[in-house]
Amino acid sequence: MSPLPTPDMIYQIIFWLREAGKIALGFFENVGPVYKSDQTFVTEADLEIESLLAERIEQAFPSHGLVAEESVGQRVLRSSDVIWVIDPLDGTTAFTQGLPGWGIAIGVLFQGEPVLGFYYMPLLGDLTYTTAQGEVFYNNHRLKPAMRLNWGQKGFLAITTTAHADFQINVRHTRALGSHHTNLIYTARGTATAAFLPKAYVWDLVAGAAIMRWLGGELRYLDGTAVNYRELLDGRLAPQPIIAGHANVLKTLPDLIQFRQYSA
Numbered sequence: 077m078s079p080l081p082t083p084d085m086i087y088q089i090i091f092w093l094r095e096a097g098k099i100a101l102g103f104f105e106n107v108g109p110v111y112k113s114d115q116t117f118v119t120e121a122d123l124e125i126e127s128l129l130a131e132r133i134e135q136a137f138p139s140h141g142l143v144a145e146e147s148v149g150q151r152v153l154r155s156s157d158v159i160w161v162i163d164p165l166d167g168t169t170a171f172t173q174g175l176p177g178w179g180i181a182i183g184v185l186f187q188g189e190p191v192l193g194f195y196y197m198p199l200l201g202d203l204t205y206t207t208a209q210g211e212v213f214y215n216n217h218r219l220k221p222a223m224r225l226n227w228g229q230k231g232f233l234a235i236t237t238t239a240h241a242d243f244q245i246n247v248r249h250t251r252a253l254g255s256h257h258t259n260l261i262y263t264a265r266g267t268a269t270a271a272f273l274p275k276a277y278v279w280d281l282v283a284g285a286a287i288m289r290w291l292g293g294e295l296r297y298l299d300g301t302a303v304n305y306r307e308l309l310d311g312r313l314a315p316q317p318i319i320a321g322h323a324n325v326l327k328t329l330p331d332l333i334q335f336r337q338y339s340a
Contacts, residue, residue, distance in 0.1 A: 079158050080186060080208040085136070089182065089194060090205065092132045096125045096180050097198030100165065104199065105174045119172060122146055125164035125180060133160050133182075143309055145279040159185045159309065163279040166195075167255025169237075176200055177254015183282025188306045193286030195257050204261050210290045214265065221292040222266035223322040231269035233329075234259035239274050243317075246332045260284025263321055264291045270321030270329055278308035281318070288320060295320045298330055 081089065103121035126146050133142055141159035160182065165171055167178030176199050184192035194205040204214050212219045224231055232249035236256070239245060251268070253259050257280065259271040264287045273280065282305060285295050295303050297316040308314060319329050 079140075080184065080191065081137075083207060086205070086207055088136070090203065092129055093180055093182065093194055093196040093203070094198075096128055096164070097196055099124050099128065100171070100178075100180065100198050104171065118146060119165065119168060121171070122165045122168060126162060129162050129164065129180075129182065133162075143278060143311075145277070157187055161185065161279050161282040161309075163257065163283070166257045166280065170254040175254060177252075177258045179255060179257055181257045181279070181283040183279075183284075183286055185282060185305055188304075190282045190286035190289060190305065193283035195261050195283050195287065197258070204265070204287055206286050206290055212264075212287055212290050219265065219291060223264065223288075223291055223293050224266055224269040225322055225324045227269050227325075234263055234268040234271040236272075236274060239272060242274060242336055243272075244334045244336055245272070246334075256280040257284045260288060260295075260320055264288040264293055268321075270319060270325045272329075272333060273314075273318040273320070276314045276318050277311065278305055278314075281305070281308075281314075284320070293320060293322050294326070296326055298333065300326075300330060 126144050144162040163181040171178040179197040182194040196203045233247040237252045262268045263271045
């Protein structure tokens, strides 16, 4: 028997996401952020959503491991095979500023590889998710692989708001969509040509990586090596910037992104 969720359980996970979305909308434009030690934001919404999802997952899958952004290091990874990764509010800055590019992410690693991903943007009613059979759905419509193979007309790179400060990005069109997962999902669905994530943690990656995988894309470090998700489970920052998209695009993208050189 597969340790991964059955089709019936997939619908249960979606129900949990919608529960979490109601919490987020209740706080939207009505909550103040607090700085964490890494200078990112956390809000009451993050904490309530994470508590809800962690409780639901632990009750339904007691033998599985769990990593969650706001409590990383506090939960025991009880399984080397199946590990759930939660980002309760990806795009907290956009959330606190009243902007739409935020969402709730749940990803699942099986033997270190992203196999399941769920990303829900409650404000937009936008839900993208996978099944254990490798199917991908967007608002209950099954998606076929439609990732961009080149930049084409008006093709753009999805980036973070500060990417241009530290990198020379020689791509004509760029857009900051609000969060890491939003960048990954729109790339997977063929809206963006590729995504560039200068700094990322495991909870920023797994859900989007699973969705992208089943739609024909991948995540790689800027030097072209594969992302090792297991080594990031302790909450460390990814050792390099990450690029995401179809393999054809990723071959050329590292040459278009260079660290800025600052004089002393």
